[in-house]
């Protein structure tokens with residue numbers, strides 16, 4: 001038995017929009033044919049109004065923070081967002097955390113997400129991930145700013161312990177949290193571990209102006225946060241490089257593995273050029289709703305397009321978003337950068353994310369032999385190929 005689906009358009013990142021194209025799938029959801037409009041009798045087809053596209057890839061999420069939905073107030077910048085997070089996240093019952101993660105996964109599934117790059121600080125999400133309703137790559141996130149062998153070693157050992165708990169077959173790697181929480185020694189250890197697999201890694205990058213201030217001057221809101229909230233005087237443990245944080249990161253994080261830089265809200269054209277020179281496997285992930293939620297700012301998308309950057313899209317967590325929906329992220333980008341064609345936005349959200357995670361043999365495009373999941377984009381302005389506020393993504397297969 002085969003499913004033959006037709007809509008106003010099929011979208012494939014390579015082929016573009018195919019008017020009235022037909023995708024034929026077997027019972028397991030594997031594509032067996034991409035057919036021309038008149039290849040089958042009308043009555044043999046399931047018809048949909050909208051665009052059929054491959055399953056969406058969420059390149060950056062923290063599913064274990066799903067219980068923080070609506071708990072953290074945003075809008076005042078990253079530093080005031082981060083200050084209470086560790087206190088708040090640990091005040092919940094385990095059962096509540098588990099059910100919040102299940103609900104978050106269900107929401108992602110319904111919104112057409114098939115694969116997730118997920119940050120984990122512990123193993124609490126692993127049982128859910130092992131059910132494989134969605135494909136997950138788990139980035140086990142490490143901290144340790146003090147540039148001491150013992151500090152870095154303790155952090156990497158904790159990471160390896162969590163990594164060892166990943167159920168058979170689930171992909172993962174170690175990942176640094178952010179420039180302002182990781183030392184050069186820890187970067188080197190993470191990189192050495194990931195090269196053995198080898199496996200993609202990611203880091204939060206240039207999410208706030210305070211980050212730049214810290215790396216340029218050693219002072220500012222991050223300095224104050226460490227001193228006042230964590231009782232740490234950065235003058236004693238942090239050697240201010242007087243450069244942008246991306247130079248600190250990529251200087252210690254050599255090329256060789258695919259690296260996803262997440263957020264990039266305050267990344268400049270020079271930073272992009274530097275990153276591309278330093279590592280030819282750099283990808284850039286935008287999480288625009290989280291940027292609006294926390295900083296009320298957005299990256300300059302155009303700078304990345306001009307540099308031919310490989311771009312992906314993420315939702316970030318329920319700590320900093322109103323929903324977990326990649327289409328909602330694309331709507332924000334389209335609203336603020338309407339010159340970017342829908343075709344390009346969908347490419348970021350499908351094959352680019354799949355390429356980064358190393359799963360493009362199965363996901364990211366409508367090609368025979370793949371099982372990418374089939375998503376219907378509804379209520380789209382089909383004539384102009386523009387998303388509307390009421391557009392939505394719905395998982396069909």
Ligand SMILES: [Zn+2]
Pocket residue numbers: 060061062119204262316317
């Ligand atoms: Zn994040």
